Amino acid sequence: MSLRVAVVGAGPAGIYASDMLIRNEEHDIHVDLFEQMPAPFGLIRYGVAPDHPRIKGIVKSLHNVLDKDKLRLIANVTVGRDITIDDLRDYYDAVVLSTGAVRDRELLIPGGDKSIGAGEFVGFYDGNPRFERDWNLGAKEVAVIGVGNVALDVSRILAKTGEELTVTEIPDNVYESLKNNQAEVVHMFGRRGPAQAKFTPKELRELDESDTIQVLVDPEDIDYDELSEEVRRADKSIDLNCQVLEQYAMREPDDAPHKIYIHFFEEPVEVLTDDSGAITGLRTERQELDGEGGIRGTGKFTDWPVQQVYHAVGYRSEPIEGVPFDLNRHVIPNDGGHVLHDASGETGFEDKLYVTGWIKRGPIGLIGNTKSDAKETTDMLIADADAGLLAAPSHTGEDEIFDLLRERGVDYATWEGWYKLDEAERALGAADTEHPRERKKIVEWEDMLGHSRFQG
Structure with missing residues (x-):
């Protein structure tokens, strides 16, 4: 036939x-x-x-x-x-x-419309003709919502220097924006724990390969309940992720000019803005494992002083x-x-x-x-x-x-x-x-x- x-x-x-x-x-x-x-x-x-x-x-x-x-x-x-x-x-x-x-899912929290979808930034730095040609990278502290590979990519590109990326295929307009990048601190946020992160181990390890970047995790965020331990035993990739994150948690800050902080058990609840609409921070609520495979809020809120927010919560x-x-x-x-x-x-x-x-x-x-x-x-x-x-x-x-x-x-x-x-x-x-x-x-x-x- x-x-x-x-x-x-x-x-x-x-x-x-x-x-x-x-x-x-x-x-x-x-x-x-x-x-x-x-x-x-x-x-x-x-x-x-x-x-x-x-x-x-x-x-x-x-x-x-x-x-x-x-x-x-x-x-x-x-x-x-x-x-x-x-x-x-x-x-x-x-x-x-x-x-x-290729399009981003919306960030459905108060002020979420001020956040930038990770796919928009990816489209920019990958030279997609359907996306922006210039990018404002003036924020010194940036939040990235999500703990998957896209969030890793966005965080790493934000933390690298333009010169480090000149060996890649980026076009001139992308280099011109990245060489003026002011980001010194990138905060990644995940609402659940290390065992629930969606990274792949190699990409998680590569996050720390640049001499200009140090990745840090708060030791308080390394927490597993019985179900999380079962997940680790059943899935080698998840266990490797947890091992890498535990290594990041054992560090002391060094003199690397760019820091990436990976935060677990922090659920974004509001993008904070001033009267002009400019972003002034991200508010999160601390979560804890409920022992049944889920999480619950603790009522403890933190305001993180960032000037830009990206959300990597999925494509659509x-x-x-x-x-x-x-x-x-x-x-x-x-x-x-x-x-x-x-x-x-x-x-x-x-x-x-x-x-x-x-x-x-x-x-x-x-x-x-x-x-x-x-x-x-x-x-x-x-x-x-x-x-x-x-x-x-x-x-x-x-x-x-x-x-x-x-x-x-x-x-x-x-x-x-x-x-x-x-x-x-x-x-x-x-x-x-x-x-x-x-x-x-x-x-x-x-x-x-x-x-x-x-x-x-």
């Missing part, structure tokens, strides 16, 4: 799903991979801190997938605007949605025009792969629509979860094809989708265009005589498209 599948979203989730489809040995499957940005790789390009080259290495494996003959990248195309979901149904046997999650997905969306969970309703008519699951499936990645299950998990997600979804798609449940598209020519895009004036980009953009970014990095490096990102959308657009 021959199938043509559209995958929407060229981040890891979409690329893994595409790879599994084109590698299927029982069917001849070709995939067109649609991407809103002029470049592929999603959060691996635009959501990973620039000083994490090990994680960036994932791009190499994703690159190998996109090099395969049965896969075509069609970038700079917004599904729901440039082409519709019904268009994709008309041109493909099936559609897999993998648009991820955005709806796609023409596709059902669960506004409470910020995901597309699904049964593990099929898109459902609604979140109840009682009214059946959407014709030919499937979902994978964070827009399927929420912004949790690592690359391994993304791969297992993709397998679950693609297995369902192929089973439906075998059962004759996929209606044939009305347009069957493999290049007809390009005719539609050109007819609508869509200036699409291609995989060949990515090679040109990649070459241009590498040339910029090599040409920087003061800070030569492997790559320097091109930030402006039109500049990116100038290299990556289809030249036909």
Whole structure:
């Protein structure tokens, strides 16, 4: 059986799903991979801190997938605007949605609207063209709400000097902001204890690798109840996290110019501001373990004198025009792969629509979860094809989708265009005589498209 599948979203989730489809040995499957940005790789390009080259290495494996003959990248195309979901149904046997999650969840406390979502800052320092170009880093004391890897990245970038990051791919506008960073103290806040933190051990250890940074934990925050101890015994990563945090708690402050304090059992309850609306502090309530897997407030409040607050409390997905969306969970309703008519699951499936990645299950998990997600979804798609449940598209020519895009004036980009953009970014990095490096990102959308657009 021959199938043509559209995958929407060229981040890891979409690329893994595409790879599994084109590698299927029982069917001849070709995939067109649609991407809103002029470049592929999603959060691996635009959501990973620039000083994490090990994680960036994932791009190499994703690159190998996109090099395969049965896969075509069609970038700079917004599904729901440039082409519709019904268009994709008309041109493909099936559609897999993998648009991820890039927007921040709101901080729902008094004054929370004054806090900045971590994703906004990540988008800035990763050179995402959809985010700010300049950043005010004048605060000397900063709060970061959250104890996951995004909070670690934000805290570490805030505590590093601009010079330390010149070996990375940051563009000039990011360097200009970071070199004027005034932050001396960064406070991270988690409402629960060390055993409940969502760090991965390697990232937690890397927080302390710079000579300019010292990480500190209050010994009073190293506390476990019986259930916390059980969690440590059952999960090696959690136990390693706790060991690292215990080491941080045994230190005395040194002369490092930047300090990162990780606070546990402190629940943010209000962002404090003055009459002009400027942030003057963060108020937290001390928590304690309740012995039943939860926490309870103690009634003890602390005001921390910070001038800026970031919240890393999770990303959220955005709806796609023409596709059902669960506004409470910020995901597309699904049964593990099929898109459902609604979140109840009682009214059946959407014709030919499937979902994978964070827009399927929420912004949790690592690359391994993304791969297992993709397998679950693609297995369902192929089973439906075998059962004759996929209606044939009305347009069957493999290049007809390009005719539609050109007819609508869509200036699409291609995989060949990515090679040109990649070459241009590498040339910029090599040409920087003061800070030569492997790559320097091109930030402006039109500049990116100038290299990556289809030249036909």
